[in-house]
Amino acid sequence: MAKVGFSLIGVLLYASLIQLLLSKAQSSSPSNSNSKSLDFIKASCKATTYPALCVHSLSAFATKIRQSQRQLSQTALAVSLSKAKSASDFVSKMTRVKGITPRERAAVKDCIENMADTVDRLSQSVRELGHMGSGQDFVWHMSNVQTWVSAALTDENTCLDGFGGRGMNNGNVKAAIRRRVVSVAQVTSNALALVNRFASKHHHP
Numbered sequence: 671m672a673k674v675g676f677s678l679i680g681v682l683l684y685a686s687l688i689q690l691l692l693s694k695a696q697s698s699s700p701s702n703s704n705s706k707s708l709d710f711i712k713a714s715c716k717a718t719t720y721p722a723l724c725v726h727s728l729s730a731f732a733t734k735i736r737q738s739q740r741q742l743s744q745t746a747l748a749v750s751l752s753k754a755k756s757a758s759d760f761v762s763k764m765t766r767v768k769g770i771t772p773r774e775r776a777a778v779k780d781c782i783e784n785m786a787d788t789v790d791r792l793s794q795s796v797r798e799l800g801h802m803g804s805g806q807d808f809v810w811h812m813s814n815v816q817t818w819v820s821a822a823l824t825d826e827n828t829c830l831d832g833f834g835g836r837g838m839n840n841g842n843v844k845a846a847i848r849r850r851v852v853s854v855a856q857v858t859s860n861a862l863a864l865v866n867r868f869a870s871k872h873h874h875p
Contacts, residue, residue: 707732758785
């Protein structure tokens with residue numbers, strides 16, 4: 671009986687060891703893949719104006735992005751759209767802030783329109799990139815995306831310009847809006863750079 675018991679324990683230990691090795695192999699494969707995805711993101715982000723922000727905002731999506739230029743561009747646009755929606759909601763509430771001056775209220779109202787346009791254009795860009803084909807179809811869709819993302823970036827900068835000039839106080843309203851819109855403009859700038867990189871890679875594989 672002791673001999674049978676020892677054999678059984680040996681088999682169980684061996685089975686446990688095999689299971690452990692398999693689980694390690696399975697975990698190392700995605701980890702290796704994830705590492706390659708992160709390297710791809712870091713290399714791609716060097717083409718942007720804000721590379722550190724680019725890596726920070728996209729690293730969490732490495733598994734989805736893998737090493738795909740299309741997925742990278744799509745994700746960068748989605749991140750920009752998400753930030754733009756959040757900033758747009760925030761700006762919309764600023765007209766109700768106590769003590770806001772008429773000049774500030776006018777700038778906020780203009781910014782609300784600018785940010786609404788930004789959200790629309792980035793939404794269009796995300797949809798367009800998702801429907802993109804190849805060949806001439808690719809060129810046409812990509813041209814639309816580049817135009818809309820550029821326009822979104824212009825809208826964001828127009829919002830910021832509205833809070834400039836001598837008639838504007840350096841108050842809390844201006845600072846709070848500027849902080850959020852600048853953040854959106856930076857990720858939008860990065861998204862545009864990655865979209866342009868995707869377009870150039872497609873034309874020159």
